[in-house]
Amino acid sequence: MTLARGRPLRTMPGPSVIPDRVLNAMHREAPNIYDGELIDITGSVMRDLVRVARTEGRVAVYVSNGHGAWEAALQNTLAPGDRVLVLATGRFAHGWAEMARTLGVEVEVLDFGTERAADPGRVEARLREDREGRIRAVLCTQTDTATSVNNDIAALGAAIRAAGHPALFMVDCIACLACEPFEMDAWGVDVMVSACQKGLMTPPGLGLVFAGARAREARGRLSRVSPYFDWKPRFDPEIYYQYFCGTALTHHLFGLRAALDMLAEEGLEAVWARHRALAGMVWAAAEVWAENGHLRPNVPDRAHRSVAVTTVRTAPADADRLRDWCERQAGLTLGIGLGLGSGSATAANEIFRIGHMGHLNPPMLMGALATVDAGLKALGIAHGGGALRVASETLAAATAERPGLAVAE
Numbered sequence: 001m002t003l004a005r006g007r008p009l010r011t012m013p014g015p016s017v018i019p020d021r022v023l024n025a026m027h028r029e030a031p032n033i034y035d036g037e038l039i040d041i042t043g044s045v046m047r048d049l050v051r052v053a054r055t056e057g058r059v060a061v062y063v064s065n066g067h068g069a070w071e072a073a074l075q076n077t078l079a080p081g082d083r084v085l086v087l088a089t090g091r092f093a094h095g096w097a098e099m100a101r102t103l104g105v106e107v108e109v110l111d112f113g114t115e116r117a118a119d120p121g122r123v124e125a126r127l128r129e130d131r132e133g134r135i136r137a138v139l140c141t142q143t144d145t146a147t148s149v150n151n152d153i154a155a156l157g158a159a160i161r162a163a164g165h166p167a168l169f170m171v172d173c174i175a176c177l178a179c180e181p182f183e184m185d186a187w188g189v190d191v192m193v194s195a196c197q198k199g200l201m202t203p204p205g206l207g208l209v210f211a212g213a214r215a216r217e218a219r220g221r222l223s224r225v226s227p228y229f230d231w232k233p234r235f236d237p238e239i240y241y242q243y244f245c246g247t248a249l250t251h252h253l254f255g256l257r258a259a260l261d262m263l264a265e266e267g268l269e270a271v272w273a274r275h276r277a278l279a280g281m282v283w284a285a286a287e288v289w290a291e292n293g294h295l296r297p298n299v300p301d302r303a304h305r306s307v308a309v310t311t312v313r314t315a316p317a318d319a320d321r322l323r324d325w326c327e328r329q330a331g332l333t334l335g336i337g338l339g340l341g342s343g344s345a346t347a348a349n350e351i352f353r354i355g356h357m358g359h360l361n362p363p364m365l366m367g368a369l370a371t372v373d374a375g376l377k378a379l380g381i382a383h384g385g386g387a388l389r390v391a392s393e394t395l396a397a398a399t400a401e402r403p404g405l406a407v408a409e
Protein backbone atom coordinates (compact mmCIF):
# COMPACT_ATOMS: atom_id res chain seq x y z
CA MET A 1 0.00 0.00 0.00
CA THR A 2 0.98 3.60 -0.54
CA LEU A 3 -1.02 6.68 0.26
CA ALA A 4 0.99 8.80 -2.17
CA ARG A 5 -1.71 9.88 -4.58
CA GLY A 6 -2.84 13.44 -5.29
CA ARG A 7 -0.26 16.15 -5.85
CA PRO A 8 3.23 15.34 -4.64
CA LEU A 9 4.97 18.04 -2.62
CA ARG A 10 8.65 18.74 -3.23
CA THR A 11 10.47 20.48 -0.41
CA MET A 12 13.95 19.42 -1.58
CA PRO A 13 14.65 22.52 -1.47
CA GLY A 14 14.75 23.60 -5.11
CA PRO A 15 13.45 23.32 -7.66
CA SER A 16 10.64 24.64 -5.49
CA VAL A 17 6.94 24.23 -6.22
CA ILE A 18 6.14 25.67 -9.65
CA PRO A 19 2.85 27.62 -9.67
CA ASP A 20 0.27 26.59 -12.29
CA ARG A 21 0.31 30.19 -13.46
CA VAL A 22 4.01 29.90 -14.33
CA LEU A 23 3.53 26.52 -16.03
CA ASN A 24 0.56 27.79 -17.99
CA ALA A 25 2.46 30.86 -19.14
CA MET A 26 5.10 28.53 -20.60
CA HIS A 27 2.63 26.24 -22.36
CA ARG A 28 2.52 27.93 -25.74
CA GLU A 29 3.93 28.07 -29.24
CA ALA A 30 7.43 29.29 -29.97
CA PRO A 31 7.19 33.08 -30.32
CA ASN A 32 8.77 35.45 -32.84
CA ILE A 33 12.23 36.17 -31.41
CA TYR A 34 12.87 39.26 -33.57
CA ASP A 35 9.85 41.38 -32.93
CA GLY A 36 6.79 41.93 -30.76
CA GLU A 37 5.71 40.57 -27.40
CA LEU A 38 8.90 38.73 -26.47
CA ILE A 39 11.01 41.85 -26.87
CA ASP A 40 8.67 43.81 -24.59
CA ILE A 41 8.57 41.02 -22.03
CA THR A 42 12.36 40.86 -21.92
CA GLY A 43 12.61 44.55 -21.05
CA SER A 44 9.96 44.23 -18.36
CA VAL A 45 11.59 41.10 -16.85
CA MET A 46 14.97 42.88 -16.59
CA ARG A 47 13.29 45.89 -14.97
CA ASP A 48 11.41 43.78 -12.45
CA LEU A 49 14.41 41.60 -11.58
CA VAL A 50 16.46 44.61 -10.48
CA ARG A 51 13.47 45.74 -8.43
CA VAL A 52 13.38 42.39 -6.63
CA ALA A 53 17.13 42.74 -5.96
CA ARG A 54 16.59 46.34 -4.77
CA THR A 55 19.28 47.77 -6.96
CA GLU A 56 19.81 50.55 -9.47
CA GLY A 57 22.40 48.22 -11.05
CA ARG A 58 22.06 45.84 -13.97
CA VAL A 59 21.14 42.21 -14.44
CA ALA A 60 22.41 39.60 -16.88
CA VAL A 61 20.36 36.45 -17.52
CA TYR A 62 22.25 33.29 -18.55
CA VAL A 63 20.99 29.92 -19.78
CA SER A 64 22.31 28.16 -16.71
CA ASN A 65 21.62 27.06 -13.20
CA GLY A 66 23.14 28.69 -10.13
CA HIS A 67 26.60 27.31 -10.89
CA GLY A 68 26.61 29.22 -14.16
CA ALA A 69 25.73 32.42 -12.29
CA TRP A 70 28.60 31.74 -9.88
CA GLU A 71 31.01 31.40 -12.78
CA ALA A 72 29.67 34.47 -14.57
CA ALA A 73 30.17 36.59 -11.44
CA LEU A 74 33.77 35.38 -11.06
CA GLN A 75 34.59 35.70 -14.77
CA ASN A 76 33.54 39.34 -14.90
CA THR A 77 35.33 40.58 -11.79
CA LEU A 78 38.49 38.56 -11.19
CA ALA A 79 41.66 37.61 -13.03
CA PRO A 80 43.95 34.64 -12.28
CA GLY A 81 46.20 35.53 -9.36
CA ASP A 82 43.64 37.83 -7.73
CA ARG A 83 42.77 37.00 -4.14
CA VAL A 84 39.31 36.59 -2.63
CA LEU A 85 38.08 36.11 0.93
CA VAL A 86 35.30 33.53 1.20
CA LEU A 87 33.06 33.58 4.28
CA ALA A 88 32.00 29.96 4.65
CA THR A 89 28.92 28.83 6.53
CA GLY A 90 28.30 25.61 4.62
CA ARG A 91 28.73 23.61 1.43
CA PHE A 92 27.71 26.28 -1.03
CA ALA A 93 30.32 28.83 -0.01
CA HIS A 94 32.96 26.11 -0.36
CA GLY A 95 31.56 25.23 -3.78
CA TRP A 96 31.85 28.82 -5.00
CA ALA A 97 35.38 28.96 -3.53
CA GLU A 98 36.39 25.78 -5.39
CA MET A 99 35.16 27.26 -8.64
CA ALA A 100 37.19 30.43 -8.04
CA ARG A 101 40.27 28.30 -7.33
CA THR A 102 39.78 26.40 -10.58
CA LEU A 103 39.78 29.73 -12.39
CA GLY A 104 43.19 30.52 -10.91
CA VAL A 105 41.96 32.85 -8.17
CA GLU A 106 43.75 32.69 -4.83
CA VAL A 107 41.16 31.76 -2.25
CA GLU A 108 41.32 32.44 1.46
CA VAL A 109 38.48 30.91 3.47
CA LEU A 110 37.22 32.31 6.76
CA ASP A 111 35.32 29.30 8.05
CA PHE A 112 32.51 29.98 10.49
CA GLY A 113 31.46 26.34 10.79
CA THR A 114 28.06 25.02 9.82
CA GLU A 115 25.73 26.10 12.60
CA ARG A 116 26.04 29.88 12.88
CA ALA A 117 26.28 32.99 10.76
CA ALA A 118 29.53 34.66 9.69
CA ASP A 119 30.85 37.08 12.33
CA PRO A 120 31.15 40.62 10.90
CA GLY A 121 33.77 41.51 13.53
CA ARG A 122 36.15 38.81 12.26
CA VAL A 123 35.59 39.93 8.68
CA GLU A 124 36.37 43.54 9.56
CA ALA A 125 39.51 42.51 11.48
CA ARG A 126 40.78 40.38 8.57
CA LEU A 127 40.23 43.18 6.07
CA ARG A 128 42.02 45.69 8.30
CA GLU A 129 45.08 43.43 8.24
CA ASP A 130 45.10 43.51 4.45
CA ARG A 131 46.86 46.88 4.25
CA GLU A 132 47.96 46.53 0.63
CA GLY A 133 44.38 45.77 -0.42
CA ARG A 134 45.31 42.40 -1.96
CA ILE A 135 41.82 41.01 -1.37
CA ARG A 136 39.78 41.88 -4.45
CA ALA A 137 36.45 40.51 -3.32
CA VAL A 138 34.58 39.10 -0.34
CA LEU A 139 32.29 36.20 -1.28
CA CYS A 140 29.52 34.71 0.80
CA THR A 141 26.06 33.18 0.66
CA GLN A 142 23.07 34.88 2.19
CA THR A 143 21.39 31.54 2.92
CA ASP A 144 23.54 28.43 2.72
CA THR A 145 21.06 25.83 1.57
CA ALA A 146 23.03 22.90 3.00
CA THR A 147 23.24 24.15 6.58
CA SER A 148 20.26 26.56 6.51
CA VAL A 149 22.49 29.24 8.06
CA ASN A 150 21.50 32.76 7.08
CA ASN A 151 24.16 35.47 7.04
CA ASP A 152 23.48 39.06 8.05
CA ILE A 153 24.39 40.69 4.74
CA ALA A 154 23.69 44.22 5.98
CA ALA A 155 26.11 43.74 8.89
CA LEU A 156 28.77 42.14 6.67
CA GLY A 157 28.50 45.01 4.18
CA ALA A 158 28.87 47.47 7.05
CA ALA A 159 31.95 45.56 8.29
CA ILE A 160 33.64 45.85 4.90
CA ARG A 161 32.93 49.59 4.85
CA ALA A 162 34.07 50.00 8.46
CA ALA A 163 37.41 48.42 7.52
CA GLY A 164 37.70 51.00 4.75
CA HIS A 165 38.53 48.15 2.38
CA PRO A 166 37.93 48.42 -1.39
CA ALA A 167 37.05 44.73 -1.93
CA LEU A 168 33.92 43.99 -3.96
CA PHE A 169 31.15 42.38 -1.92
CA MET A 170 29.69 39.42 -3.83
CA VAL A 171 26.69 37.56 -2.42
CA ASP A 172 25.00 34.31 -3.44
CA CYS A 173 21.23 34.71 -3.00
CA ILE A 174 20.37 31.63 -5.05
CA ALA A 175 18.42 30.01 -2.22
CA CYS A 176 16.65 33.00 -0.84
CA LEU A 177 16.03 35.80 -3.34
CA ALA A 178 12.36 36.78 -2.84
CA CYS A 179 12.29 34.91 0.49
CA GLU A 180 14.71 36.77 2.79
CA PRO A 181 14.79 40.56 2.88
CA PHE A 182 17.62 41.71 0.63
CA GLU A 183 18.67 45.28 -0.21
CA MET A 184 21.52 45.13 -2.72
CA ASP A 185 22.32 48.86 -2.88
CA ALA A 186 21.49 49.84 0.68
CA TRP A 187 23.64 47.03 2.06
CA GLY A 188 26.64 47.77 -0.16
CA VAL A 189 26.50 44.59 -2.25
CA ASP A 190 28.39 44.92 -5.56
CA VAL A 191 27.48 41.59 -7.17
CA MET A 192 24.56 39.32 -6.39
CA VAL A 193 24.00 35.94 -8.00
CA SER A 194 20.76 34.03 -8.10
CA ALA A 195 18.82 31.50 -10.16
CA CYS A 196 15.17 31.12 -11.03
CA GLN A 197 14.21 27.80 -9.44
CA LYS A 198 13.91 28.64 -5.77
CA GLY A 199 12.24 31.83 -4.51
CA LEU A 200 11.52 32.81 -8.12
CA MET A 201 9.33 29.71 -8.66
CA THR A 202 10.40 29.04 -12.26
CA PRO A 203 11.79 25.73 -13.64
CA PRO A 204 15.61 25.56 -13.44
CA GLY A 205 17.43 27.15 -16.36
CA LEU A 206 18.10 30.82 -15.67
CA GLY A 207 21.22 32.06 -13.89
CA LEU A 208 21.02 35.69 -12.77
CA VAL A 209 23.89 38.06 -12.06
CA PHE A 210 23.28 41.57 -10.73
CA ALA A 211 26.08 44.12 -10.79
CA GLY A 212 26.46 47.57 -9.29
CA ALA A 213 28.68 50.34 -10.65
CA ARG A 214 31.87 49.28 -8.84
CA ALA A 215 31.59 45.74 -10.16
CA ARG A 216 31.00 46.97 -13.71
CA GLU A 217 34.16 49.07 -13.38
CA ALA A 218 36.10 46.03 -12.22
CA ARG A 219 35.12 44.28 -15.46
CA GLY A 220 36.95 47.02 -17.37
CA ARG A 221 40.28 46.07 -15.78
CA LEU A 222 40.21 42.51 -17.16
CA SER A 223 42.03 41.69 -20.37
CA ARG A 224 39.88 38.66 -21.19
CA VAL A 225 36.42 37.47 -20.14
CA SER A 226 34.78 34.27 -21.38
CA PRO A 227 32.70 35.48 -24.34
CA TYR A 228 29.55 33.67 -23.28
CA PHE A 229 29.72 34.88 -19.69
CA ASP A 230 30.82 38.44 -20.49
CA TRP A 231 28.15 40.63 -18.92
CA LYS A 232 29.05 43.79 -20.84
CA PRO A 233 27.07 43.17 -24.06
CA ARG A 234 24.24 41.74 -21.97
CA PHE A 235 24.02 44.91 -19.87
CA ASP A 236 24.23 47.22 -22.89
CA PRO A 237 22.93 45.25 -25.90
CA GLU A 238 23.09 46.97 -29.25
CA ILE A 239 20.89 44.30 -30.74
CA TYR A 240 18.32 42.14 -28.97
CA TYR A 241 20.16 38.82 -29.22
CA GLN A 242 23.06 40.20 -27.16
CA TYR A 243 20.83 40.03 -24.07
CA PHE A 244 21.30 36.27 -24.17
CA CYS A 245 24.37 35.83 -26.39
CA GLY A 246 22.15 33.95 -28.84
CA THR A 247 18.56 32.75 -29.03
CA ALA A 248 16.34 34.24 -26.35
CA LEU A 249 15.21 31.97 -23.50
CA THR A 250 11.69 32.21 -24.79
CA HIS A 251 9.58 30.00 -22.52
CA HIS A 252 11.61 30.67 -19.42
CA LEU A 253 11.00 34.37 -19.98
CA PHE A 254 7.25 33.77 -20.17
CA GLY A 255 7.41 31.70 -17.00
CA LEU A 256 9.55 34.19 -15.12
CA ARG A 257 7.28 37.04 -16.26
CA ALA A 258 4.34 35.25 -14.61
CA ALA A 259 6.36 34.61 -11.43
CA LEU A 260 7.42 38.25 -11.21
CA ASP A 261 3.78 39.28 -11.67
CA MET A 262 2.82 37.07 -8.75
CA LEU A 263 5.54 38.61 -6.56
CA ALA A 264 4.50 42.13 -7.55
CA GLU A 265 0.83 41.43 -6.82
CA GLU A 266 1.65 40.05 -3.39
CA GLY A 267 4.22 42.79 -2.70
CA LEU A 268 7.84 41.98 -1.88
CA GLU A 269 7.52 42.93 1.81
CA ALA A 270 4.47 40.67 2.09
CA VAL A 271 6.39 37.87 0.37
CA TRP A 272 9.19 38.25 2.94
CA ALA A 273 6.68 38.31 5.81
CA ARG A 274 4.95 35.17 4.52
CA HIS A 275 8.27 33.34 4.42
CA ARG A 276 9.02 34.44 7.98
CA ALA A 277 5.64 33.23 9.22
CA LEU A 278 5.93 29.87 7.44
CA ALA A 279 9.51 29.41 8.67
CA GLY A 280 8.25 30.04 12.20
CA MET A 281 5.97 27.01 11.88
CA VAL A 282 8.84 24.78 10.76
CA TRP A 283 11.13 26.05 13.52
CA ALA A 284 8.44 25.53 16.15
CA ALA A 285 7.84 21.95 15.01
CA ALA A 286 11.56 21.12 14.72
CA GLU A 287 12.27 22.50 18.19
CA VAL A 288 9.52 20.29 19.68
CA TRP A 289 10.82 17.22 17.82
CA ALA A 290 14.22 18.01 19.34
CA GLU A 291 12.91 17.79 22.87
CA ASN A 292 14.16 14.22 23.37
CA GLY A 293 17.57 14.88 21.87
CA HIS A 294 17.81 12.56 18.83
CA LEU A 295 16.65 15.17 16.36
CA ARG A 296 17.48 18.85 16.21
CA PRO A 297 17.47 21.87 13.95
CA ASN A 298 21.04 22.26 12.65
CA VAL A 299 21.18 25.97 13.54
CA PRO A 300 20.56 26.46 17.27
CA ASP A 301 19.96 30.23 17.24
CA ARG A 302 16.80 31.37 15.45
CA ALA A 303 18.50 34.66 14.57
CA HIS A 304 20.99 32.72 12.39
CA ARG A 305 18.37 30.61 10.58
CA SER A 306 17.14 31.03 7.04
CA VAL A 307 13.46 31.60 6.37
CA ALA A 308 13.83 29.60 3.12
CA VAL A 309 15.07 26.18 4.28
CA THR A 310 15.53 24.23 7.50
CA THR A 311 18.20 21.57 7.99
CA VAL A 312 17.44 18.94 10.65
CA ARG A 313 19.94 16.50 12.14
CA THR A 314 18.87 13.03 13.24
CA ALA A 315 20.55 9.92 14.63
CA PRO A 316 22.50 7.93 11.97
CA ALA A 317 20.31 6.39 9.25
CA ASP A 318 17.09 7.95 10.56
CA ALA A 319 17.06 10.76 8.01
CA ASP A 320 17.39 8.27 5.14
CA ARG A 321 14.56 6.11 6.49
CA LEU A 322 12.37 9.16 6.99
CA ARG A 323 13.02 10.52 3.50
CA ASP A 324 12.23 7.15 1.98
CA TRP A 325 8.99 6.80 3.99
CA CYS A 326 7.83 10.35 3.17
CA GLU A 327 8.43 9.84 -0.56
CA ARG A 328 6.94 6.36 -0.79
CA GLN A 329 4.01 6.67 1.57
CA ALA A 330 3.09 10.30 1.26
CA GLY A 331 4.49 11.85 -1.92
CA LEU A 332 6.57 14.30 0.12
CA THR A 333 10.15 14.81 -1.10
CA LEU A 334 12.53 16.03 1.60
CA GLY A 335 16.03 17.35 0.90
CA ILE A 336 19.15 15.23 1.36
CA GLY A 337 22.12 16.13 3.56
CA LEU A 338 24.90 18.04 1.80
CA GLY A 339 28.44 18.51 3.03
CA LEU A 340 27.61 18.20 6.71
CA GLY A 341 29.45 14.98 7.37
CA SER A 342 30.44 14.33 10.95
CA GLY A 343 33.30 12.26 9.58
CA SER A 344 31.69 9.00 8.51
CA ALA A 345 30.89 8.31 4.88
CA THR A 346 27.23 7.92 5.75
CA ALA A 347 26.86 11.24 7.55
CA ALA A 348 24.42 12.43 4.90
CA ASN A 349 21.97 9.91 6.32
CA GLU A 350 21.85 12.01 9.51
CA ILE A 351 20.35 15.01 7.79
CA PHE A 352 17.12 15.98 6.13
CA ARG A 353 16.06 19.37 4.88
CA ILE A 354 12.68 20.99 4.45
CA GLY A 355 12.60 23.72 1.82
CA HIS A 356 10.01 26.39 2.58
CA MET A 357 10.65 28.83 -0.22
CA GLY A 358 8.45 30.13 -2.98
CA HIS A 359 4.90 29.09 -3.79
CA LEU A 360 3.83 27.74 -0.39
CA ASN A 361 0.94 28.26 1.99
CA PRO A 362 0.00 26.92 5.45
CA PRO A 363 -1.92 23.81 4.31
CA MET A 364 1.02 22.74 2.13
CA LEU A 365 3.53 23.34 4.89
CA MET A 366 1.32 21.94 7.68
CA GLY A 367 0.87 18.89 5.46
CA ALA A 368 4.62 18.52 5.13
CA LEU A 369 5.18 18.91 8.88
CA ALA A 370 2.33 16.49 9.69
CA THR A 371 3.79 13.98 7.25
CA VAL A 372 7.26 14.19 8.83
CA ASP A 373 5.66 13.92 12.27
CA ALA A 374 3.73 10.80 11.20
CA GLY A 375 6.84 9.35 9.57
CA LEU A 376 8.78 9.70 12.81
CA LYS A 377 6.01 7.78 14.57
CA ALA A 378 5.59 5.13 11.85
CA LEU A 379 9.33 4.44 11.88
CA GLY A 380 9.70 4.47 15.66
CA ILE A 381 12.15 7.41 15.60
CA ALA A 382 12.17 9.03 19.04
CA HIS A 383 10.97 12.64 18.97
CA GLY A 384 9.26 15.20 21.15
CA GLY A 385 5.45 15.01 20.91
CA GLY A 386 3.04 17.83 20.09
CA ALA A 387 5.00 19.49 17.27
CA LEU A 388 1.91 20.01 15.13
CA ARG A 389 0.01 21.70 17.87
CA VAL A 390 2.84 24.17 18.40
CA ALA A 391 3.16 24.74 14.64
CA SER A 392 -0.56 25.46 14.47
CA GLU A 393 -0.36 27.87 17.43
CA THR A 394 2.57 29.61 15.72
CA LEU A 395 0.51 30.03 12.58
CA ALA A 396 -2.44 31.34 14.62
CA ALA A 397 -0.24 33.82 16.48
CA ALA A 398 1.29 35.08 13.21
CA THR A 399 -2.13 35.71 11.69
CA ALA A 400 -4.26 36.46 14.78
CA GLU A 401 -7.30 38.61 14.14
CA ARG A 402 -8.47 38.34 17.75
CA PRO A 403 -5.26 38.54 19.74
CA GLY A 404 -5.53 37.01 23.17
CA LEU A 405 -8.20 34.50 22.22
CA ALA A 406 -7.40 31.45 24.31
CA VAL A 407 -6.35 28.21 22.71
CA ALA A 408 -8.65 25.53 24.12
CA GLU A 409 -6.87 22.77 26.00
Ligand SMILES: *Cc1c(COP(=O)(O)O)cnc(C)c1O
Pocket residue numbers: 014065066067068092141143144145172173174175176195204
Ligand atom coordinates in the same frame (compact mmCIF):
# COMPACT_ATOMS: atom_id res chain seq x y z
C1 LIG B 1 20.86 25.88 -5.15
C2 LIG B 1 22.03 26.67 -4.76
C3 LIG B 1 23.19 26.75 -5.53
C4 LIG B 1 23.40 25.94 -6.77
O1 LIG B 1 22.46 26.20 -7.71
P1 LIG B 1 22.34 25.21 -8.98
O2 LIG B 1 21.15 25.76 -9.69
O3 LIG B 1 22.11 23.85 -8.41
O4 LIG B 1 23.58 25.31 -9.74
C5 LIG B 1 24.21 27.57 -5.11
N1 LIG B 1 24.11 28.29 -3.98
C6 LIG B 1 23.02 28.22 -3.20
C7 LIG B 1 22.97 29.04 -1.96
C8 LIG B 1 21.95 27.42 -3.56
O5 LIG B 1 20.86 27.35 -2.79
